[in-house]
Amino acid sequence: MEKKLPTIKEIARRLNISASTVSRALHDHPSIGLRTKMAVKKLAAELNYEPNQTAIFFKQRKTFTIGLVLPNLREEFFSAAINGIEDVALDHNYIVLIGQSHDDLAREQKLVETMKNHRVDGILASISSSTTHIEHFEQMKNYDIPVVFFDRVPDAKDIHSVSCNLYDSSVEAVEWLIRNGHKRIGYLQGPPTLNMKHERLDGYMEAHKKHKLPVDESLIVSTNLSVEGTRSAVDALLQLKKRPTAILSFNDYVTLDAIQYARQKKLAINKDICFVSYANVPVTQYVEFPPLASVEQFPYDQGVSATELLFRLIDKKVAGQESPYENIVLKSELIIR
Amino acid sequence: MEKKLPTIKEIARRLNISASTVSRALHDHPSIGLRTKMAVKKLAAELNYEPNQTAIFFKQRKTFTIGLVLPNLREEFFSAAINGIEDVALDHNYIVLIGQSHDDLAREQKLVETMKNHRVDGILASISSSTTHIEHFEQMKNYDIPVVFFDRVPDAKDIHSVSCNLYDSSVEAVEWLIRNGHKRIGYLQGPPTLNMKHERLDGYMEAHKKHKLPVDESLIVSTNLSVEGTRSAVDALLQLKKRPTAILSFNDYVTLDAIQYARQKKLAINKDICFVSYANVPVTQYVEFPPLASVEQFPYDQGVSATELLFRLIDKKVAGQESPYENIVLKSELIIR
DNA sequence: CTGTTAGCGCATTCAT
DNA sequence: ATGAATGCGCTAACAG
Numbered sequence: 001m002e003k004k005l006p007t008i009k010e011i012a013r014r015l016n017i018s019a020s021t022v023s024r025a026l027h028d029h030p031s032i033g034l035r036t037k038m039a040v041k042k043l044a045a046e047l048n049y050e051p052n053q054t055a056i057f058f059k060q061r062k063t064f065t066i067g068l069v070l071p072n073l074r075e076e077f078f079s080a081a082i083n084g085i086e087d088v089a090l091d092h093n094y095i096v097l098i099g100q101s102h103d104d105l106a107r108e109q110k111l112v113e114t115m116k117n118h119r120v121d122g123i124l125a126s127i128s129s130s131t132t133h134i135e136h137f138e139q140m141k142n143y144d145i146p147v148v149f150f151d152r153v154p155d156a157k158d159i160h161s162v163s164c165n166l167y168d169s170s171v172e173a174v175e176w177l178i179r180n181g182h183k184r185i186g187y188l189q190g191p192p193t194l195n196m197k198h199e200r201l202d203g204y205m206e207a208h209k210k211h212k213l214p215v216d217e218s219l220i221v222s223t224n225l226s227v228e229g230t231r232s233a234v235d236a237l238l239q240l241k242k243r244p245t246a247i248l249s250f251n252d253y254v255t256l257d258a259i260q261y262a263r264q265k266k267l268a269i270n271k272d273i274c275f276v277s278y279a280n281v282p283v284t285q286y287v288e289f290p291p292l293a294s295v296e297q298f299p300y301d302q303g304v305s306a307t308e309l310l311f312r313l314i315d316k317k318v319a320g321q322e323s324p325y326e327n328i329v330l331k332s333e334l335i336i337r
Numbered sequence: 338m339e340k341k342l343p344t345i346k347e348i349a350r351r352l353n354i355s356a357s358t359v360s361r362a363l364h365d366h367p368s369i370g371l372r373t374k375m376a377v378k379k380l381a382a383e384l385n386y387e388p389n390q391t392a393i394f395f396k397q398r399k400t401f402t403i404g405l406v407l408p409n410l411r412e413e414f415f416s417a418a419i420n421g422i423e424d425v426a427l428d429h430n431y432i433v434l435i436g437q438s439h440d441d442l443a444r445e446q447k448l449v450e451t452m453k454n455h456r457v458d459g460i461l462a463s464i465s466s467s468t469t470h471i472e473h474f475e476q477m478k479n480y481d482i483p484v485v486f487f488d489r490v491p492d493a494k495d496i497h498s499v500s501c502n503l504y505d506s507s508v509e510a511v512e513w514l515i516r517n518g519h520k521r522i523g524y525l526q527g528p529p530t531l532n533m534k535h536e537r538l539d540g541y542m543e544a545h546k547k548h549k550l551p552v553d554e555s556l557i558v559s560t561n562l563s564v565e566g567t568r569s570a571v572d573a574l575l576q577l578k579k580r581p582t583a584i585l586s587f588n589d590y591v592t593l594d595a596i597q598y599a600r601q602k603k604l605a606i607n608k609d610i611c612f613v614s615y616a617n618v619p620v621t622q623y624v625e626f627p628p629l630a631s632v633e634q635f636p637y638d639q640g641v642s643a644t645e646l647l648f649r650l651i652d653k654k655v656a657g658q659e660s661p662y663e664n665i666v667l668k669s670e671l672i673i674r
Numbered sequence: 675c676t677g678t679t680a681g682c683g684c685a686t687t688c689a690t
Numbered sequence: 691a692t693g694a695a696t697g698c699g700c701t702a703a704c705a706g
Contacts, residue, residue, distance in 0.1 A: 005479075008683065008685095019684080019685095020685075020693065021691085021692055027685090031691055032692080033692085052683055052684075053455060058392060058699085059698055061698080065455070072416075074413060079409075083437070095436065095452070098433055099432065118401075283620050286597065286620070287624050345701095360701060369676080370676080388699085389698090389699055391699085393699080395683085395698090
């Protein structure tokens, strides 16, 4: 049975006044007689009247909803980011529509499309590893839906973004390894789509340069982030005649797989081979051999910052102003255990 | 600058026909002349016309949105559940509004309220550990918004739910410990709000009974799931004159904290003390001393099942039928490493 | 085959 | 101080 919620009209009918009077009374409009105002409020309370937000959204052409598109929620990095996003959104009386791309471009496109259909007021996105172009996001300009990328930011101009600068920490991480006596340091990078800014690699190079260490190209390998991809990449490093004594790797998840594999290959972790990584996810505290150091990327703060930026864009949009592209860069921090 | 998207009216105006004709043409209504139909479709394509879904939602009194309220996303259990939920939702062309209660009743209430304001078509919920009543969910009946609880299901009648039966697996888990020679088995339970069905405890008792082992009340302790809560609970067990040789504990997260604490206390894990747990979360594969066994609760399947049930309720609602309360119970499974 | 009318729930402009 | 009229974008009942 469809229940019928009381509407402003129903109240008007019962009181023999017009709907607009009811509307104004409810909004404490100054030019409403106290008597009628009281009567309206009283009846509204009795009937448990609540304005139908969807009607209001429809009229105002706003939904008080933001869309969040990200690769997955499994990684603690993203769930931490959501905490920041949700906190800011709730402060603004907004709520979050969520969608996981599972690193699949087609799914990401479908999600963006669906969110557009729902007329979200803005979109936050961290792109999938298979995202080779961002037309689906750029389309949003036609609908006046601002998009802010965070963490996994595409290599494009004319976008808004929030991310951590990994260059400095990368230099620092590699220098730390060098100071600890390592001379052959492998670099296990992620898939090309996620390496577009080369910050990690540039940092790796710079540290070598500063310490006058030659860079051996064969020490640089890639994984698509899958367990198998990581294993074969690590395998390539271990097969080398002169194998590395340390590996800088894309993120903690990859590193855990890498460490597991190295152990299977009977290497003594932190002795035969050391690992330094990115993300600094909390679960690593429970594992036997966590990376010796990891670059904290402050997911919560990125989430907060991205969402705040998005709200600035939304506010400007309703004010009819153009916004210059903003690319906020936060600092990262090397955490040594 | 507010862009103006083409509307059905605009098309009508340009073609000097009525809006309803345009609407029908776009929907391939049978009784529309081929010529006008083509003309409409052609112009619509040229203008990149897309129906304004929010208007349609408004008219149909549906939002194609479901609300998901859960304690947090950090636990892999919940993020796995979301995968199931999202997959089913997307199949139905629905999208998911998300909200984390962070185990705070007030926040849970606010989230439910907000989702109601957004007129979600249904709500999926896993209650917070501080949820002592469910009035805020029951209120949803007044708005014809069906609610399905999953995993953390409140102890109430007249609700819909999907959960795992933990009784059998609990018996099995404890019996497994007993068969492995343990005679004093501690039980580290969660907060009272999450133990309402006592399935774990009943199973624990039953296994003792079957094997004619006495149950020592002092072996049963509780944690509020915080690290400190878990530590002091474990501490209580370790302080006992006759300390347990094994502990059955609320879930893997609690267990990881418990194990960490036991190690700090210089106990040899799996020798001085063994752990068996619930949830079987994947991260445990990376840790040095995972629980020896864990009860798989199939979060993905729970998510799928709960969402399917929710859609059945939504469909019946639009068909104007009453639905009997459904409480789906899935099997759990003890996974031994 | 197509147009006219009405209405979803609300806010707002223009009258009175 | 209040009511009538209008419109947001779309669909559908009713009329030709």
